[in-house]
Amino acid sequence: MPYTVGGTTMLATVLTASAAVLTAPVAGLLGYRALKRHANAERMRITSPAGIDESGFVRIGGIDQWVSVRGESLDNPVVLEVHGGPGASNLPFVPRTRAWERHFTIVRWDIRGGGMTFAHGGPDGQGEMTLDRVYRDALEVTEYVRARLGVPKVLLVANSIGTVLGLRLARNHPELYSAYVGTDQNVLAGGRRHPAYDALLDRLRAAGKRKELAAATAMGPDATAWSTHQWSEFNKLVVTTDPLTFDTMKTVVVRSLWFSPLHTLRGLRTYLKGMTFAERLGPQAMAVDEWAEGTDFALPFFVFQGDSDVLTPPGPARRLFDAVSAPVKDFALIRGAGHFASFREPEQFLDLMLTRVRPVVTGELAAR
Structure with missing residues (x-):
C-alpha cells in the first residue's frame, strides 16, 4: 500500500509528528547520528571474496536509474526487490536486513521518481511517470540483472505498492522469475472492495474523531x-489511527532513514521530495483489478503478510x-507486525525465505 499522505509524504508527516525524536539530534546530538551511521556502514561491509557490493546508475527506460547489488556469495539465489512508496527506496533498510545478504544476492532498484534515481535526475529528469512505464523499466532491470550476474531467472520480492507491479511481472513473465514473494501485499479490486476503508471508519x-x-x-x-x-x-488517517503502524513508522522507517549511512541530511530532504513527486503513481494503481488480471501463475507464489496490517489487511x-x-504456493503471517512487516521483523521474514522459498528456487525441495 502506498505510504504517502496529504500534500507531502507520510514520512514527512511522521518526521513532523515525531519532532521529539528528531529535533534533539538536530539541536545537539548530530554526533550520535554520526556514530550510528558509522556503525551501520561497518555492518553493511561485505568482505567475502565470493561476494559483491556494487552500485551505480544504469540506463533504464531512457533515464539513469540507481541499481545496487549486494551479497556475500554469487552462488546464492538472486533477489530483485520492487520497493513501495511510491518513491520509497529500500536502501535505508539495508543495515536492518544485512543478514539477508548472507543467503541471497539482493538487487535493490530505485524506481523512477524516488530514491537515488530522483536525486540524480531531479523532477525534470524522471521522464514518463506512469505504471506502464515503470512496468517496462522493471523488465529492463530484470534483463540487466540476468546479464550482469549470469543467471537465467531472478527471485522477485515485492513490498507494499510494489506488489502491484510485482504481481503483473510474475503473472506475465514466469520465464524471467524463479518465484514471486509478496509482502505488505496489495490486493486491488478496481475499487469494488475496501476493507481497509471500512476498518478505518x-x-x-x-475514537470519537468526528472531523x-x-x-x-x-x-x-x-x-x-x-x-x-x-x-x-x-x-495518513490509516497510519495515524493505528498504534502499531504509527510506531513502526517512527521506530523502523524514520530511524532507518535518519541513521542511513547512504543518506546525508540533504539526501534525507531529497528522499522526501522524491516520495512527494512519485505519489502521482499511487492513484494510478487504484484502478487495477487483480482478479480481472488473473489468478493463474506459472511460477512458485508466496505471500508473507503482517498479521496486524491495517494498510494492506491479511484477509484480502x-x-x-x-x-x-x-x-x-505458500502463505504465512508475520507475527507482531503490521505494514512494513519484513522490515519490522527482518528475522522472521528471513526465516520464511530460507525455509519456504529458497528450497523451492534452488531445487533443494525436489531433492528431498
Missing part, C-alpha cells in the same frame, strides 16, 4: 474516484492467495 467512530470521520466519509469507499490529495489523506491477501493457481 470503525476506528474513527470508536476525521466526516472527511473519510466524504471521500467515499471507491479509491478509483479519489484525487491524489484524497488518496494521500486516507493513508489470503483470499487472493487461496484463489491463485501456481505450481507451488
